[in-house]
Structures are given as C-alpha cells and as structure tokens.
Amino acid sequence: MHEAEVEITIPFHDVDMMEVAWHGHYAKYFELARCAVLDSIDYNYLQMKESGYAWPVIDLRIRYPQPTVFGQTVIARAKISEWENRLKIDYEIRDKTSGKRLTRGHTVHVAVDIETREMRMESPAILFEKLGVTP
Amino acid sequence: MHEAEVEITIPFHDVDMMEVAWHGHYAKYFELARCAVLDSIDYNYLQMKESGYAWPVIDLRIRYPQPTVFGQTVIARAKISEWENRLKIDYEIRDKTSGKRLTRGHTVHVAVDIETREMRMESPAILFEKLGVTP
Amino acid sequence: MHEAEVEITIPFHDVDMMEVAWHGHYAKYFELARCAVLDSIDYNYLQMKESGYAWPVIDLRIRYPQPTVFGQTVIARAKISEWENRLKIDYEIRDKTSGKRLTRGHTVHVAVDIETREMRMESPAILFEKLGVTP
Amino acid sequence: MHEAEVEITIPFHDVDMMEVAWHGHYAKYFELARCAVLDSIDYNYLQMKESGYAWPVIDLRIRYPQPTVFGQTVIARAKISEWENRLKIDYEIRDKTSGKRLTRGHTVHVAVDIETREMRMESPAILFEKLGVTP
Numbered sequence: 001m002h003e004a005e006v007e008i009t010i011p012f013h014d015v016d017m018m019e020v021a022w023h024g025h026y027a028k029y030f031e032l033a034r035c036a037v038l039d040s041i042d043y044n045y046l047q048m049k050e051s052g053y054a055w056p057v058i059d060l061r062i063r064y065p066q067p068t069v070f071g072q073t074v075i076a077r078a079k080i081s082e083w084e085n086r087l088k089i090d091y092e093i094r095d096k097t098s099g100k101r102l103t104r105g106h107t108v109h110v111a112v113d114i115e116t117r118e119m120r121m122e123s124p125a126i127l128f129e130k131l132g133v134t135p
Numbered sequence: 136m137h138e139a140e141v142e143i144t145i146p147f148h149d150v151d152m153m154e155v156a157w158h159g160h161y162a163k164y165f166e167l168a169r170c171a172v173l174d175s176i177d178y179n180y181l182q183m184k185e186s187g188y189a190w191p192v193i194d195l196r197i198r199y200p201q202p203t204v205f206g207q208t209v210i211a212r213a214k215i216s217e218w219e220n221r222l223k224i225d226y227e228i229r230d231k232t233s234g235k236r237l238t239r240g241h242t243v244h245v246a247v248d249i250e251t252r253e254m255r256m257e258s259p260a261i262l263f264e265k266l267g268v269t270p
Numbered sequence: 271m272h273e274a275e276v277e278i279t280i281p282f283h284d285v286d287m288m289e290v291a292w293h294g295h296y297a298k299y300f301e302l303a304r305c306a307v308l309d310s311i312d313y314n315y316l317q318m319k320e321s322g323y324a325w326p327v328i329d330l331r332i333r334y335p336q337p338t339v340f341g342q343t344v345i346a347r348a349k350i351s352e353w354e355n356r357l358k359i360d361y362e363i364r365d366k367t368s369g370k371r372l373t374r375g376h377t378v379h380v381a382v383d384i385e386t387r388e389m390r391m392e393s394p395a396i397l398f399e400k401l402g403v404t405p
Numbered sequence: 406m407h408e409a410e411v412e413i414t415i416p417f418h419d420v421d422m423m424e425v426a427w428h429g430h431y432a433k434y435f436e437l438a439r440c441a442v443l444d445s446i447d448y449n450y451l452q453m454k455e456s457g458y459a460w461p462v463i464d465l466r467i468r469y470p471q472p473t474v475f476g477q478t479v480i481a482r483a484k485i486s487e488w489e490n491r492l493k494i495d496y497e498i499r500d501k502t503s504g505k506r507l508t509r510g511h512t513v514h515v516a517v518d519i520e521t522r523e524m525r526m527e528s529p530a531i532l533f534e535k536l537g538v539t540p
Contacts, residue, residue: 012440012450013294013433015287017180017340022283023192024166027159028418035417045152045417046476056202057158062195070287071451147305147315148298148429150422152475157418163283170282180282181341205422206316287450293462294436297429315422326472327428332465 002131003079004036007096010072020067026103027060030091033078034107037089041080043130051126052114055087059108066102068093074102083131085122086110137266138214139171142231145207155202161238162195165226168213169242172224176215178265186261187249190222194243201237203228209237218266220257221245272401273349274306277366280342290337296373297330300361303348304377307359311350313400321396322384325357329378336372338363344372353401355392356380407536408484409441412501415477425472431508432465435496438483439512442494446485448535456531457519460492464513471507473498479507488536490527491515 008029016022038044048055068074073096082088086108093103111120111127128135143164151157173179183190203209208231217223221243228238246255246262263270278299286292308314318325338344343366352358356378363373381390381397398405413434421427443449453460473479478501487493491513498508516525516532533540 011433011437012286013292013436016282017285017287017289018189018191019287020191023195024159024162024283027162028416031159031418032416044476054153056153056155056199058199060158060195060197060199064191064193064195067191071449146298146302147421148301148427151417152420152422152424154422159418163281166283167281179341206314288459288461290461293465294429294432297432301429324423326423326425326469328469330428330465330467330469334461334463334465337461 001079002037002041003077004033004040005075005077006032006036008032008074008076010068010070010074012070015070020069023062023064026062026064026093026105029074029076029093029103030060030062030078030105030107033076033091034089037078037080041130043127049114051124053111053120053124053126054114055109055111057107058086058110060105061107062103062105064103066100068102073097080131081106082108083123083127083133084135087123087127136214137172137176138212139168139175140210140212141167141171143167143209143211145203145205145209147205150205155204158197158199161197161199161228161240164209164211164228164238165195165197165213165240165242168211168226169224172213172215176265178262184249186259188246188255188259188261189249190244190246192242193221193245195240196242197238197240199238201235203237208232215266216241217243218258218262218268219270222258222262271349272307272311273347274303274310275345275347276302276306278302278344278346280338280340280344282340285340290339293332293334296332296334296363296375299344299346299363299373300330300332300348300375300377303346303361304359307348307350311400313397319384321394323381323390323394323396324384325379325381327377328356328380330375331377332373332375334373336370338372343367350401351376352378353393353397353403354405357393357397406484407442407446408482409438409445410480410482411437411441413437413479413481415473415475415479417475420475425474428467428469431467431469431498431510434479434481434498434508435465435467435483435510435512438481438496439494442483442485446535448532454519456529458516458525458529458531459519460514460516462512463491463515465510466512467508467510469508471505473507478502485536486511487513488528488532488538489540492528492532
C-alpha cells in the first residue's frame with residue numbers, strides 16, 4: 001500500500017471568524033500529505049516535471065464531518081487508490097489526540113505531456129515503474 | 136432562480152510554478168460567488184450569524200476541465216439548487232471573453248444552531264423566508 | 271505621477287478570529303494595486319519577464335493604523351516613488367466610504383537578469399523607457 | 406533571552422510563477438515562529454484573549470536578501486526585542502542545511518483592551534509577568 005502521513009498544527013492564519021479552519025485551507029493539508037506519499041514513491045512534483053509530465057488536479061472532493069480549531073494537531077493521511085488511467089489519492093484527516101476522523105476526501109490527477117500539452121488517456125509507464133507495479 | 140455572478144481577475148499570488156491558478160484557490164472564487172448570491176437573498180454570513188445559525192460547508196466538490204492563468208478574467212456563478220434540509224450551491228466558472236466553461240462544482244452547507252452547537256436536520260424557517268418559498 | 275488605484279472588498283476568507291483581515295493578506299492588496307500601476311506604464315509582470323528581468327521584492331513594509339473588516343470596501347493606491355537604482359512603490363489603503371486612511375507601506379524591487387540571475391545595481395533602460403523619463 | 410525557532414518546509418502552494426516562495430507568505434512563516442516564542446512564555450494568542458488584550462500587528466517589515474524554493478527546509482527564529490510600551494519581535498529565516506540567512510524582519514504589536522477597544526500606551530502588567538521582568 002502506498003500511503004503516507006503528515007502532522008499538521010492548525011495555524012492562526014488559517015482560522016476564520018467562526019473560529020474554525022476555513023474550509024478551503026484543507027486543500028493545502030491534502031497537498032502536504034500528497035507530497036509525502038509522492039516522495040515515498042520517489043515521484044514528487046519536481047520528479048514529475050523532469051519525467052515530462054504534469055499531473056494537474058482535475059477533481060477535488062472534501063467532506064467535513066467535524067471542524068478543526070487553532071492550535072489543534074491533526075494527522076493527514078494520503079493513500080494512492082487508483083493509477084491505471086489516472087492517479088487517484090484518498091485523504092483522511094484525524095485528530096492526533098483522540099484519533100477521531102475530521103475530514104476525508106480525494107483528488108484525481110491526470111498526466112499531461114508538458115511539451116505537447118496533451119492529456120494522456122492512460123497513465124504513462126513512469127508511474128507504474130515508480131509504484132513498482134506492472135501496467 | 137436564485138443565482139449571482141462575480142467577475143474575478145486571477146491574481147499573481149494565486150498562480151503556481153506550473154503557471155496556472157493553484158487548484159485550492161478556487162474555493163475562494165466559489166466563496167466570492169456564494170457571498171454574492173447570499174447577498175442577493177439578503178442572507179449573507181453576518182445575517183446568518185444574527186439569525187442564530189452558522190452554515191458551515193460540509194461538502195466541497197470542484198472539477199477542473201481547464202486551467203486558468205495569471206491575468207485571465209473569469210466569471211464565477213453561484214446558484215442555490217437545494218434548500219429544504221441543507222443548502223446546496225452549484226458553481227460554474229467560465230472565461231469572460233470566450234464563455235468557455237473552466238470549472239464547476241458545488242458546496243453543501245447545513246444549519247448549525249450557534250448557541251447549542253447542534254446541527255439541524257431540516258433548514259430553519261429563516262432560510263425559506265429569505266428564499267421566498269414555503270417550507 | 272505614476273499611480274493607480276483598485277477597489278477591494280475584504281473577503282470572508284481573509285478575516286481571522288479577531289474579526290479583522292489578517293495582517294499578512296495586505297501583501298495581496300498591495301500587489302493588486304502594484305499590478306494596476308505597472309499595467310498603467312505598460313510594464314506588468316509578464317512584460318517584465320519578456321524584457322529579461324524579474325523584479326523581486328527585496329523589502330516590504332506595512333503599517334496598520336486601523337484594521338479592516340469582512341465586507342468593507344477599501345481603495346488601495348500604489349504610486350511609483352523611486353526608479354533610478356531600484357523600483358520603490360508606496361501604498362495607501364483607505365476606506366472607500368469615509369476616505370479614512372487604514373494602511374500604508376512600501377515595497378522595494380530590484381532588477382534581476384533572468385538569464386544570469388545577477389542583480390542589477392542600476393535599473394535597466396527598459397524601466398526608464400516605460401516610465402517616459404531619461405536615466 | 407526570549408526566543409524560539411520552528412522548522413518550515415516551503416510547500417508547493419506557496420511558490421509562484423518565478424519558482425520562489427511568494428513574498429507575502431513570509432508573514433505566515435514569521436507568525437509560526439512568533440506563536441512558538443509566545444508559547445514559550447505561556448502567553449499565546451488564546452491566553453492573550455483570556456487576559457483581556459488583543460495584540461494586533463501595527464507594523465510589519467520583511468527584507469528578503471535571498472529567495473526560497475519549493476521543498477527547501479528553513480529555520481524561522483523569533484526573538485522578543487522590546488516589551489515596555491509595545492511588543493517588538495525580530496525574525497530571521499535561514500537555510501537549514503547551509504545556515505545562510507535568507508530573510509529578516511520584525512513585527513510591532515500593541516495591546517488593545519478587548520472590551521473598550523482602546524489601545525494601551527504602555528504594555529499591561531500581564532506581559533511583564535509572563536516575561537518574568539519588572540516593569
């Protein structure tokens with residue numbers, strides 16, 4: 001299983017007038033966990049670029065069963081759940097102390113050839129290689 | 136129909152190394168359109184708070200068929216599509232010049248009683264009143 | 271005089287737990303005004319890049335005599351005050367309705383040759399040309 | 406000496422088209438270091454609020470001798486340098502590996518009585534107490 005976790009303490013500048021982290025900032029928390037799992041397979045954003053592909057987000061989903069507050073420490077986990085035609089990553093954020101699940105969601109990415117700007121209908125060989133699977 | 140549009144010019148500070156607006160910033164563009172439609176029914180965030188209810192986002196979905204670039208002018212539209220038990224708002228972002236659709240998505244909000252912190256299973260009367268509909 | 275103004279309505283996502291715009295967001299408001307004045311002399315960020323120079327911020331100063339709140343409409347003004355060796359831009363943010371001054375500050379930028387990555391000790395000819403002044 | 410350090414890895418979402426961290430984000434890095442030093446004297450933002458005072462930033466200065474890039478790990482240090490009439494905090498950001506100084510700056514804060522909204526001309530007793538100094 002390809003997954004990784006990062007620890008995040010909710011900073012003051014992410015918290016809104018309702019005294020909870022503003023919902024849009026979770027895209028950053030997801031990205032921190034995503035970068036960790038991509039680092040773990042040796043295929044981070046810089047390596048993606050070097051491989052000739054960009055992997056833009058084409059779909060983002062976030063569900064917020066529970067809010068988070070200033071100073072709360074959470075664990076954000078990212079898990080690669082699909083890779084054959086597109087790269088799908090699932091996320092879960094839970095409270096570090098209680099383990100209670102606070103947020104979940106996913107992102108979907110597709111390979112875009114940086115030179116031609118064309119979207120790939122199947123994931124390129126480099127992704128399978130990095131994941132250690134056969135296409 | 137309850138809907139509203141805002142015009143947004145993609146600022147430099149929203150654009151990432153791939154030279155497109157970073158995907159997480161669209162939650163801000165959606166919010167600007169959402170605030171416009173809520174203003175149009177006379178039930179903006181401050182009026183929500185005065186009415187005793189917070190309406191946190193419990194679900195956010197964004198699909199990105201096309202990227203946007205620095206200096207591009209787009210139109211973000213928000214439309215209220217559900218209100219009986221929860222408030223659902225649909226969004227569409229299109230290029231101002233070409234009219235081409237760039238992004239679409241939705242947010243789902245539920246009423247939370249600010250005093251008791253309890254989530255409402257049905258939308259409170261005030262929302263129907265503001266929308267000019269009967270529950 | 272090279273100056274320009276933009277109108278900004280403080281968005282919800284910029285406002286913190288103290289119910290005022292978080293101080294760091296003013297760097298964005300300054301940038302919106304700066305982009306307007308640079309557009310007015312036909313030397314915006316993209317044109318800077320095409321001219322072979324980046325103009326990074328090397329100094330930022332912001333003073334906050336008064337806070338701003340969610341929904342408040344302000345006018346941000348940028349004025350080019352120095353250009354010979356470095357580009358200095360002064361800013362002022364005032365309340366649209368009352369005209370009261372809320373914020374002031376400046377940024378200092380130096381020309382960096384994009385190819386050699388070397389910092390210029392004097393502003394390049396292109397800046398004088400755009401400003402319509404003789405070096 | 407009252408000072409504290411935090412380690413920050415520059416995230417992708419902070420990096421702009423010029424492939425460096427956008428200058429405005431450093432206000433966040435300063436805040437992370439500031440929160441650490443305030444925690445160290447047992448007088449963080451929540452404790453400030455409980456003590457009846459807000460301490461808004463009235464002056465922010467950032468100098469950027471060197472840029473930072475995506476994935477770079479830096480150390481941000483905050484040091485309390487004045488407290489008698491206002492709270493002044495000095496910052497320095499350096500590269501973790503080389504130790505090279507990248508950014509420096511300061512913030513100035515004044516105590517505002519939350520109830521009366523009046524600005525204090527002298528720091529309140531609580532600050533001296535937390536700092537372990539006599540007024």
